Amino acid sequence: MVANNTIPFNGTPEQEARLSAVIARHKGARGALIPVLHEAQEIYGYLPIEVQKMVSEGLEVPLAEIYGVVTFYTQFTTKPKGEYKIAVCLGTACYVKGSGDIIDRIKARIGLEVGDCTPDGKFSLDATRCIGACGLAPVMTVNDDVYGRLSLDDIDGILDNYMK
Amino acid sequence: MEGKVVTMNLVRSHVLICGGTGCTSSGSETLIAEFDAQLKKAGIEDEVSVVKTGCFGLCALGPIVIVYPEGAFYCRIKPADVEELVREHLLKGRIVNRLLYEEATGEREVKPLSEVQFYKKQLRIALRNCGVIDPERIDEYIAFDGYKALGKALTEMSPEQVIETIKKSGLRGRGGAGFPTALKWEFAAKQPKGVKYVCCNADEGDPGAFMDRSVLEGDPHAVIEAMAIAAYAIGSEQGYIYIRAEYPIAVKRLRIAIEQAKEYGLLGNDIFGTGFNFDLDLRLGAGAFVCGEETALMTSIEGHRGEPRPRPPFPAVKGLWAVPTILNNVETYANVPRIILNGAEWFADIGTEKSKGTKVFALGGKINNTGLVEVPMGTTLREIVEEIGGGIPNGKKFKAAQTGGPSGGCIPMELIDTPIDYDSLLSIGAMMGSGGLIVMDEDSCMVDIAKFFLEFTVDESCGKCAPCRIGTKRMYELLEKITSGKGEVSDIENLRTLAGSIKATALCGLGQTAPNPVLSTLRYFEDEYMAHVAEKRCPAGVCKDLLQYTIDKDKCKGCSICAKNCPVGAISGEVKKPYVIDPAVCIKCGVCEGKCPFKAIARK
Numbered sequence: 001m002v003a004n005n006t007i008p009f010n011g012t013p014e015q016e017a018r019l020s021a022v023i024a025r026h027k028g029a030r031g032a033l034i035p036v037l038h039e040a041q042e043i044y045g046y047l048p049i050e051v052q053k054m055v056s057e058g059l060e061v062p063l064a065e066i067y068g069v070v071t072f073y074t075q076f077t078t079k080p081k082g083e084y085k086i087a088v089c090l091g092t093a094c095y096v097k098g099s100g101d102i103i104d105r106i107k108a109r110i111g112l113e114v115g116d117c118t119p120d121g122k123f124s125l126d127a128t129r130c131i132g133a134c135g136l137a138p139v140m141t142v143n144d145d146v147y148g149r150l151s152l153d154d155i156d157g158i159l160d161n162y163m164k
Numbered sequence: 165m166e167g168k169v170v171t172m173n174l175v176r177s178h179v180l181i182c183g184g185t186g187c188t189s190s191g192s193e194t195l196i197a198e199f200d201a202q203l204k205k206a207g208i209e210d211e212v213s214v215v216k217t218g219c220f221g222l223c224a225l226g227p228i229v230i231v232y233p234e235g236a237f238y239c240r241i242k243p244a245d246v247e248e249l250v251r252e253h254l255l256k257g258r259i260v261n262r263l264l265y266e267e268a269t270g271e272r273e274v275k276p277l278s279e280v281q282f283y284k285k286q287l288r289i290a291l292r293n294c295g296v297i298d299p300e301r302i303d304e305y306i307a308f309d310g311y312k313a314l315g316k317a318l319t320e321m322s323p324e325q326v327i328e329t330i331k332k333s334g335l336r337g338r339g340g341a342g343f344p345t346a347l348k349w350e351f352a353a354k355q356p357k358g359v360k361y362v363c364c365n366a367d368e369g370d371p372g373a374f375m376d377r378s379v380l381e382g383d384p385h386a387v388i389e390a391m392a393i394a395a396y397a398i399g400s401e402q403g404y405i406y407i408r409a410e411y412p413i414a415v416k417r418l419r420i421a422i423e424q425a426k427e428y429g430l431l432g433n434d435i436f437g438t439g440f441n442f443d444l445d446l447r448l449g450a451g452a453f454v455c456g457e458e459t460a461l462m463t464s465i466e467g468h469r470g471e472p473r474p475r476p477p478f479p480a481v482k483g484l485w486a487v488p489t490i491l492n493n494v495e496t497y498a499n500v501p502r503i504i505l506n507g508a509e510w511f512a513d514i515g516t517e518k519s520k521g522t523k524v525f526a527l528g529g530k531i532n533n534t535g536l537v538e539v540p541m542g543t544t545l546r547e548i549v550e551e552i553g554g555g556i557p558n559g560k561k562f563k564a565a566q567t568g569g570p571s572g573g574c575i576p577m578e579l580i581d582t583p584i585d586y587d588s589l590l591s592i593g594a595m596m597g598s599g600g601l602i603v604m605d606e607d608s609c610m611v612d613i614a615k616f617f618l619e620f621t622v623d624e625s626c627g628k629c630a631p632c633r634i635g636t637k638r639m640y641e642l643l644e645k646i647t648s649g650k651g652e653v654s655d656i657e658n659l660r661t662l663a664g665s666i667k668a669t670a671l672c673g674l675g676q677t678a679p680n681p682v683l684s685t686l687r688y689f690e691d692e693y694m695a696h697v698a699e700k701r702c703p704a705g706v707c708k709d710l711l712q713y714t715i716d717k718d719k720c721k722g723c724s725i726c727a728k729n730c731p732v733g734a735i736s737g738e739v740k741k742p743y744v745i746d747p748a749v750c751i752k753c754g755v756c757e758g759k760c761p762f763k764a765i766a767r768k
Contacts, residue, residue, distance in 0.1 A: 030485065031447070031467035038409065038448055065468075072469040072626070073450030075409055092372030092569065092602045093528030095616055101754065108731065108753075129451070131410060132374040133189040134528040135223025135535050146189035152758060 009050045016054065018043050023058035033061060033069060037076060046080045082117045082124035084162045088140045091130030098152075099138035103127060105155045106140075123162070175213040177254055180230040182295060184219030184381050185374070185413055186535070187226035191243070192216075195227050198243040202250040212254055218382015220295035221536040222282055225265065230295075236274050237265040268532075268554055282533050285552055287514065289522050290338075290375075290498040291538045294382030299417050302424040305385040311430050313501035317393050318438045321504075326397040327353060330500065332508035334520030339365055339456070339493030340571065340597050341673070342519075342586040348490050351480035352398040355488040360400040362391050363484065363491040365461060366407035366414070369453040370569030371620065373600030375524040376494035378536050380407070380414035383498065384421035388431065388444060390497035393504060395442045398490060402443055406461050409448040418446060453570070453624035456598075457672045458483075458491045460626065471628045472672035493598065495524055515541030519585035529566075529602035532557050542583040545575055549603060560605040564688070568597025570617045570624075571677035573684025574610070593684045595677075609706035610689040611696055615643040617681035621674070632675030635666040639682060648709040651697040660686065705767050708752045712768050717742040719764035726756035726765065 022039045026032040036055055037047060044051050047070050056063040070076045088094075088103040103125075107113065110123050117124035133139045136148025140158075147158055181187075181196055196216055203209040220228050225239035229249070236259050238249070245263055252258045264272040267281055277283050288294075297304035305311070317326050331346035352360060364387060368376040380387065391403045407415055422444055425431040433441045447465050454460045455470040462484045464470035483489025499521060503511045512520050519541040525548065528534050532554035539548060545565055549555070556562055564574040567584075573594035575582060582588050586596050604613065618640040627633045639662050642655050663679030670676045686693060695701045702710040715726070715735075722740040727733075734750040737743030745756070745765075757765045 031465055033467040034450060034464065035448070038450070068469050069467075073452050075449075075451035090371070092370075092566065092600065092616070093526075093534070095371075096529045096602060096604055096608055096613070104753070128410070129369070129453075130371040130374065132185045132377050133223070134372055134374060134526060135186040135226060136189055137528060137534070139189070148189060152755070 009048045011044060011050065015043050019051070019054055020058065023055065027059060032059060033066065034073075037066075037070065041076060046077045048078055048080075077115075079115065080117055080121070080124075082122050084123050084142050085126065086123060086140065086142050087126045087128045087131075089129075089131050089133070089138065090127045091134065091137075093130070093134035094138040097137045099140075099150075101152060102138055102140060102150055102155065105152055106159070109155065109159055175211055177212045178232040179212060179214045179254075180217050180232065180295065181214065182218070182220050182226060182228045183216035183299075183413070184223070184226075184294075184378055185411070186219065186223030187228060188413065190226040190240075192227035194243050195229070195241060195246065198246040199250070202246050203254070206250050206255055208250075208254060215298045216300070217296060218294035218299050219291075219378040219536055221286075221291070221378075221538075222265075222533060223535040224533055230277075234259065234274055235276055236260075237277065237280065238263045239265045282535075282537075282552055282554070285543065285547055286538050287522050287540050288538045289502055289511075289514075290379060290386075290495050290524050291382070291536065292502070293386065294378055294536075297383070299382055299384055300420050302385060302421065302428060302430075305383070309505060310385055310501075311389055313504035314389050314392050314396075314430070315436055317396055317504055318436050318440055323353060323397045323399065326393060326504070329504060329508045330397075333503045333511040334508075334515075334518075335496065335499055335503060335511065336519065336586065337493060338495035338499075338523065338598070340568070340595070342596060345492060345496055348480055348492070349394060349397050351478065352400075352488045352490045355481060357399060359402075359487045360398055361484045361487065361489040362395045362398065362400045362403040363461070363465070363489060364391055364403070364405040364497060365456060365458070365491055365493045366405055366411075367449045367455050367461060368408060368411075368494075368598060369456045369624075370571075370598050370600045372528050372602050373526045373569060373598050375526050375536065375599045377408075377411050377414050379494050379498050379524075380411070381417055384414075384418045385425065386498045386501055387418075387494055388421055388425055390500035391444060392431065392435070392442045393500055394490060394492070394497070396440055398488070400490075401441045402445075404445055404447050404465055404484070406447045406449055406455070406465055409450060415446065415448065422446070452626070453620070454626045454672070454674050457674055460672065461491065462489065469626070471626045472674075474671060495599070516583065516585045518587055523584065523596065523599060525599045525601040527553050527601050527603070530556055530560065530605040530608070531603040539584075541585045544581050544583050546580045548584070548601070549580070553603065556603065556605050560607065563604050563606050563608060564610065566594075566602040566604065566613065566681075567600065568595040568677075568680070569600045570620050571595060571673070571680055572597045572600075573680050574604075574613075574688065576688040593680070593687050595680070607704055607706070609647075609702055609704035610685040610692050611643065611647055611702075612704075612706045614682045614685045615640065615647055618643055618678070621678040625675070625678075629669075629671040629675060631666045631669040632671070632678060635662055635670070636675070636678050638662055639666075639679065643682070646693065646696050647702070647707040649696070649700045649707075653694075653697055656686070656690070656693055656697065711752055712747055713745050713750055713752060713754075713756065714766055714768065715743050715745055716764045716766060719762050721762055721764075723761065725759050725761065729755050729759045731755065 052066045112125045114127045139148045229238040335345045336342040452470045455464045457472045460470040460472040479489045524538045564576045566574045621636045625632045720742040727735040734746045
């Protein structure tokens with residue numbers, strides 16, 4: 001799993017202190033694991049094995065169980081995300097309006113597969129399920145920017161904004 | 165509420181701006197800031213109140229702004245329009261005609277929302293406050309009879325009477341299967357006294373459905389109030405709302421709403437001085453469709469992989485942390501306060517014989533008015549598509565509507581007059597589901613759609629039971645084979661056999677319903693499957709492996725634009741002479757078709 005990562009883990013002591021505080025706050029509560037993982041991912045951006053170990057030791061939950069939970073839910077990721085997180089909605093409303101072609105175009109343009117991150121850490125690409133903006137289908141997001149009513153011709157222009 | 169002075173300034177105009185996810189994505193936050201700035205500039209910021217509301221429903225035309233008292237319904241408002249709206253409408257009292265909502269007939273005029281074509285056939289019960297109140301202010305909810313139903317239940321009704329009222333109303337679960345809500349409550353209430361839980365399923369997993377999100381964003385207190393009523397009915401003191409982490413706005417508004425309800429003593433200890441205690445917590449989902457299944461959802465709240473458990477025991481007997489638990493969906497809860505206030509008979513009068521009340525649908529796909537609609541049960545699909553939805557864009561023909569998402573089926577043109585209720589939908593091989601309603605036109609390939617849903621289920625299968633883990637994968641592979649032009653006639657029979665086995669043997673609702681999209685498209689569109697298999701042809705022109713791009717010699721002017729844009733260099737020719745596409749190199753990306761100024765490139 002670690003070998004898949006294109007960027008080595010470089011957590012800071014400050015991040016570790018924040019995670020310890022989160023663990024201390026939840027420790028002992030029933031069903032604490034998933035809320036802790038949510039917050040850990042907010043701190044680090046992803047959940048590499050190093051972070052899972054810290055959670056395991058802190059909550060005294062076996063690492064295998066944590067790995068099981070992390071890999072079960074699509075929100076949790078063991079790979080780092082890019083500076084610009086591109087997400088294309090593949091919900092039904094967007095799909096019937098052609099978001100499958102949109103994602104193919106982006107893949108071709110930046111040479112990424114879904115779920116991966118470019119080696120320079122700039123872009124990552126995800127296919128998301130419905131983000132609920134079906135009225136604007138097809139929709140993609142780059143970080144917090146939402147682009148709706150897309151056509152294939154829009155893609156290059158949108159990506160250019162982030163290439164600089 | 166002791167010592168709290170609630171002030172609501174008297175203003176001459178209200179500007180309601182939609183703050184739902186659809187309109188926020190279209191830029192309504194910037195719009196609010198611009199209104200504040202322009203009102204200040206005009207010096208009328210004390211006379212006009214800007215309210216950020218929940219979803220109005222007409223997401224396609226967002227951001228939406230309604231100005232009262234006139235009721236002017238403005239659409240697709242850009243920040244640059246705000247100065248004019250403030251100057252003309254709010255300062256001088258002149259409606260800005262060019263920004264008003266335009267009916268299909270082309271008319272633009274100010275009229276009550278109930279007369280706008282999109283709203284005419286709608287009846288808003290679950291969505292009653294969405295787009296009307298500011299969801300971040302509990303006072304506005306209370307001003308619209310909020311928490312009155314809880315007060316009535318706690319002070320005038322016994323828990324048995326609450327359950328009896330819900331039973332008489334005929335309310336059925338809005339999350340998919342349509343199980344009678346009161347029965348769940350009754351089972352849980354009959355369990356011995358002790359710790360019990362009330363849960364809300366806000367893990368809206370159906371891709372293309374956003375009813376629950378809109379209720380939570382537009383009217384979070386309605387769900388909180390209903391959960392407190394349910395808790396009173398079954399004897400519980402703790403509730404959990406399990407909500408998708410992908411809905412940040414809904415999560416934020418729920419947190420604010422819970423805080424405010426606690427502050428007002430509407431959650432916590434000794435509510436309304438009756439000795440009834442109830443507390444509520446949020447649990448964020450983490451993106452797993454199977455967690456919409458009730459036992460999987462509870463396993464997830466407990467902090468594990470969200471895998472379902474065999475039933476019985478049912479959650480009402482042994483649910484969350486092995487104690488009696490009820491779980492209802494957001495929309496189901498949103499109906500409860502109104503039923504308690506208006507009475508069971510009022511609710512039972514709406515809808516059809518076995519499906520009472522209304523249903524909210526997220527209307528999407530190839531339709532003009534994409535958005536959120538709430539209609540009485542028994543409304544026909546034709547009324548929804550043609551009258552409320554405004555028909556299909558670009559003069560295309562309606563082909564089918566898909567309901568119920570990955571568990572549901574499709575309704576073809578010949579059944580468009582079917583009344584929409586639980587039982588009629590089941591009888592034609594579709595299902596109500598949570599309320600996603602995706603319209604497809606002649607350009608949609610039904611085999612491709614079935615494959616899309618199967619890919620989804622393969623992805624989302626939790627892997628616990630073999631029929632779902634392996635069976636859906638095999639079905640997906642057969643569909644992949646058919647859409648790539650390698651299908652055989654026997655594959656269609658194999659699909660049917662596999663579907664039957666999976667339906668009969670899978671552990672939970674996800675697996676048991678996973679074959680539905682295939683079965684229902686086979687039922688109504690078998691000819692399309694046959695075209696893929698026997699003629700190696702995709703009638704809708706979607707399946708790439710069965711397509712070929714060709715250049716029409718007579719239309720091509722030899723401008724070379726297609727060749728310049730082809731990413732793989734499959735197009736060659738001499739300038740001013742017809743170009744040709746080499747099918748061996750062509751990757752069928754469709755770029756040339758879009759770029760050709762003479763429409764000389766055809767897809768077959």
